[in-house]
Every structure is written in C-alpha cells, then in structure tokens.
Amino acid sequence: MRRSVLLGTGSALPERAVSNLELAEQVDTSDEWIVERTGIRNRHIAGEGETTGSLAVAAARQALAAAGIEAKAIDLIIVATATPDQTFPATATSVQHMLGCNGGIAFDVAAVCSGFLYALGVADSMLRTGMATRALVIGAETFSRILDWEDRATCVLFGDGAGAIVLEARNSDDADAPGVLVTKLHADGAYNELLYVDGGPATTGTVGKLRMKGREVFRHAVTNLSDVLRETLDEAGIEVSDLDWLVPHQANGRILDATARKLRMAPEKVVVTVDRHANTSAASVPLALDAAVRDGRIKPGQLIMLEAMGGGFTWGASLIRV
Numbered sequence: 001m002r003r004s005v006l007l008g009t010g011s012a013l014p015e016r017a018v019s020n021l022e023l024a025e026q027v028d029t030s031d032e033w034i035v036e037r038t039g040i041r042n043r044h045i046a047g048e049g050e051t052t053g054s055l056a057v058a059a060a061r062q063a064l065a066a067a068g069i070e071a072k073a074i075d076l077i078i079v080a081t082a083t084p085d086q087t088f089p090a091t092a093t094s095v096q097h098m099l100g101c102n103g104g105i106a107f108d109v110a111a112v113c114s115g116f117l118y119a120l121g122v123a124d125s126m127l128r129t130g131m132a133t134r135a136l137v138i139g140a141e142t143f144s145r146i147l148d149w150e151d152r153a154t155c156v157l158f159g160d161g162a163g164a165i166v167l168e169a170r171n172s173d174d175a176d177a178p179g180v181l182v183t184k185l186h187a188d189g190a191y192n193e194l195l196y197v198d199g200g201p202a203t204t205g206t207v208g209k210l211r212m213k214g215r216e217v218f219r220h221a222v223t224n225l226s227d228v229l230r231e232t233l234d235e236a237g238i239e240v241s242d243l244d245w246l247v248p249h250q251a252n253g254r255i256l257d258a259t260a261r262k263l264r265m266a267p268e269k270v271v272v273t274v275d276r277h278a279n280t281s282a283a284s285v286p287l288a289l290d291a292a293v294r295d296g297r298i299k300p301g302q303l304i305m306l307e308a309m310g311g312g313f314t315w316g317a318s319l320i321r322v
C-alpha cells in the first residue's frame with residue numbers, strides 16, 4: 001500500500017496587516033458589520049514586491065524546514081492559485097526555480113477557493129502511481145489585486161497569503177499508517193455567475209475584478225460542504241466523532257458554524273483562522289492547517305479532515321492521518 005504522507009507544513013503572510021477599522025476609513029462599512037456577518041477582524045495585504053510567487057516560496061521554505069527535506073529532493077510542485085504572477089508560465093515553475101529544484105514536474109491548478117484540495121488530490125494520485133516521490137503542494141493568493149476596492153460587499157472579505165505542505169510517497173502494510181486516506185472533489189459549472197472574475201486573457205484581455213452574489217454562495221456552501229464531508233466520512237467508513245480536527249476553508253465564521261452544526265461536529269474541533277486572515281482563497285486551508293500544527297493542536301497520529309468550496313462552483317474534502 002502506497003500513501004502520500006504529510007511531512008511538514010509552512011505558511012507566509014504579507015507584512016502589512018489591515019484591520020476592519022482601517023478598511024472602514026476607505027469604504028462604507030464598520031468593524032461591527034464585518035465581525036458580526038463574517039467573523040473577520042484582520043487580513044494581510046501584499047505590498048510592493050510581494051506576489052503570489054514570493055509568498056508561495058516563503059511558505060514552501062517553511063514547509064521544507066519543518067519536513068527536514070532539502071528543496072532538491074522535491075520532484076513535484078503544484079501551486080493552487082487564481083491570482084498567478086503571470087497568465088503564463090505557471091507560478092509553480094518560478095517557485096521551482098526560486099527554490100533551486102529545477103527539473104521535476106511543476107504546474108498550477110485553478111479551482112479558486114477549492115484549489116488546495118484539488119492540488120492535494122492531484123499530488124496524491126501522482127505520488128501513489130509513482131509519477132513523483134516528494135511533492136510541495138502550495139495554496140497561494142494575492143486576491144487584493146483582483147478586488148474592486150469600491151465594492152464593500154466583497155473587498156472586506158478577502159486577504160492575501162500562502163500555505164504549503166510537503167508530501168512523500170511511502171509504502172506500508174499498516175492500515176493505520178499516516179497518509180492521505182480519501183479525497184473527494186466536485187464541480188458544477190452551472191453556478192459560474194455567482195462567483196467569478198469579470199475579465200480574462202481570452203475574453204476582455206484584462207485581469208478583471210472579483211464579483212460575488214454572497215448570500216447565494218453562502219447557501220450553496222453549507223449544503224455542498226456538509227454533503228462532501230459526509231461522502232468522505234462514508235467512503236472511509238468512519239464517523240464524525242472519529243475526527244480529531246476539521247480544517248475548513250476560511251470564508252465566513254457563520255459558514256464554519258453552520259457546517260459544523262449540520263454535521264454535529266463539536267465546535268472546539270474546528271480550526272478557525274478567518275478572524276486573522278480573512279478569506280485567502282486557495283491559501284486558506286493550508287494557512288489554517290499550518291497554524292494548528294505550529295500551535296500544537298494537530299499532533300502525529302491524529303485524523304484530520306480538510307474541506308473547501310469556491311468559484312465554479314468547485315468543492316471537496318480530504319481525510320488525512322497525520
């Protein structure tokens with residue numbers, strides 16, 4: 001039995017932190033509204049010289065250090081992002097070059113807020129089939145650069161950052177051995193117009209700005225997330241109570257609460273970082289994962305569940321023994 005084992009995690013945030021109060025000086029909003037409707041108190045915004053690629057490299061270096069692995073040992077890099085440094089080449093290729101591990105496989109995955117789950121699913125498949133041995137899976141975003149800063153309904157919700165993990169393919173006969181156990185991914189393109197960017201190279205020739213019908217996305221998020229969590233638990237043949245931690249996409253504190261309630265999951269088992277980072281799209285799950293590993297909540301041997309939902313719609317979940 002070949003499994004993709006999590007060896008280390010890392011993260012990076014832009015230097016500049018922006019509070020709700022600071023935002024309220026620029027747009028017609030308030031700290032009270034943002035905290036009550038979303039749970040967000042703070043986000044980090046990329047400054048000059050900070051890009052999706054530079055944040056991805058910083059997170060990757062931390063993950064490599066935590067794993068005790070040299071960059072040269074990595075033969076697969078997947079960067080999940082909707083805000084690449086350039087339309088092409090893939091940000092993953094510049095990350096590879098900046099890390100100095102040229103020659104292996106490197107590409108980006110575009111599944112917006114579910115991007116990290118999609119990248120994890122692809123990396124796990126490639127490791128288990130022997131196409132690669134050691135992978136860096138990174139979620140990295142600079143959403144501040146595709147926000148309409150005059151649209152208060154969206155600009156207060158997002159932040160920038162990156163999170164990374166190192167996975168290694170290992171063989172074991174032990175059913176309880178660490179590794180990615182089950183990953184379930186879905187997409188439904190019928191919902192494109194509820195969450196999208198109004199530009200692109202093949203349409204407007206511009207990058208475009210993020211547009212979202214928040215209330216409708218919210219409704220779908222709770223249903224899709226609880227369904228895919230249930231599907232993943234069922235495939236693994238386990239109960240919610242067997243999970244040590246749920247590490248969800250951090251879009252809105254109320255979505256986290258509603259999903260946990262629907263699953264009857266104890267709220268203290270849910271990792272929450274939305275207050276500190278806001279919604280960092282593909283970076284949000286690995287940022288939350290790294291926070292809970294570094295503060296000692298997630299420990300070796302535990303069972304954790306990752307989940308996310310975003311534009312497309314796309315959504316997914318992954319069960320991992322750490």
Ligand code: UT7
Nearest residue numbers: 029030033037113152153156214215217218221251252310
């Ligand atoms: O990561 C991808 C997935 N994305 C998500 O999961 C996001 C899902 N959606 C949400 O998190 C929530 O729907 C929002 C946080 C976006 C909005 O919360 P809501 O409770 O659904 O509010 P709403 O959009 O229905 O707006 C309620 C009111 C409106 O005013 P009226 O029409 O009731 O007078 C808005 O104009 O709040 C107003 N409003 C604001 N007020 C102050 C909207 N944005 C703001 C703001 N500050 N920033």
